[in-house]
Amino acid sequence: MHLHVVDHPLAAMALTVLRDERTPRDRFRPALHDLATMLVYEATRALPVMPVTVTTPLATTAGTRLAAEPVVAPVLRAGLGMLPAALALLPTAHTAFIGLARDETTHQPTAYLESVPDDLAGHPVFLLDPMLATGGSALHCLRLLLDRGARGITVVAVVAAPEGLVALESGLPADAAAELTVVAAAVDERLNDTAYIVPGLGDAGDRIFGLM
Numbered sequence: 001m002h003l004h005v006v007d008h009p010l011a012a013m014a015l016t017v018l019r020d021e022r023t024p025r026d027r028f029r030p031a032l033h034d035l036a037t038m039l040v041y042e043a044t045r046a047l048p049v050m051p052v053t054v055t056t057p058l059a060t061t062a063g064t065r066l067a068a069e070p071v072v073a074p075v076l077r078a079g080l081g082m083l084p085a086a087l088a089l090l091p092t093a094h095t096a097f098i099g100l101a102r103d104e105t106t107h108q109p110t111a112y113l114e115s116v117p118d119d120l121a122g123h124p125v126f127l128l129d130p131m132l133a134t135g136g137s138a139l140h141c142l143r144l145l146l147d148r149g150a151r152g153i154t155v156v157a158v159v160a161a162p163e164g165l166v167a168l169e170s171g172l173p174a175d176a177a178a179e180l181t182v183v184a185a186a187v188d189e190r191l192n193d194t195a196y197i198v199p200g201l202g203d204a205g206d207r208i209f210g211l212m
């Protein structure tokens with residue numbers, strides 16, 4: 001597994017806004033959008049490209065376009081908060097939706113939506129989930145994406161827990177684990193006894209969408 005922790009002052013500032021318990025939803029969402037933009041920018045650094053020619057008002061010169069259409073897969077709910085930033089940077093991307101509910105007793109994910117293309121072979125895939133906590137949700141999604149032919153998947157997270165990173169490394173077939181990339185703004189200390197990341201930022205879905 002390749003772990004890339006984005007080390008940038010603007011990312012650190014946005015993460016601080018997200019962590020702050022006083023940040024209201026109307027400031028949380030734009031900060032998440034800004035941070036997701038930076039994370040996706042880093043996550044797409046090695047995207048395969050192909051050369052094209054482009055004609056400027058003055059001359060013809062070399063240009064670039066993506067070699068394959070990417071797929072972005074937000075994990076519902078919280079991954080939706082990162083989707084607009086990902087699609088702004090990757091306007092030709094396909095979107096695959098994976099809906100997971102977390103059982104608050106077992107902390108295991110249950111899928112209620114899997115809207116994923118049948119054949120992902122040859123497409124760079126980016127799994128969007130702000131919180132990589134136990135790794136249970138990410139593992140469920142990664143297995144689904146691997147079953148559909150995805151290779152070299154990138155998980156884009158805001159905060160990762162060490163336990164989640166270990167779970168991904170040990171829970172995937174060795175070749176898939178070796179090809180996996182995780183891009184995050186921070187690796188935090190630990191999970192607490194209810195599987196929340198500490199210090200983390202709380203429940204990302206609730207902070208994005210509210211909880212009445």
Ligand code: URA
Binds near residue numbers: 196198200202204
């Ligand atoms: N999901 C969240 O939203 N926050 C955590 O800390 C862990 C899982």
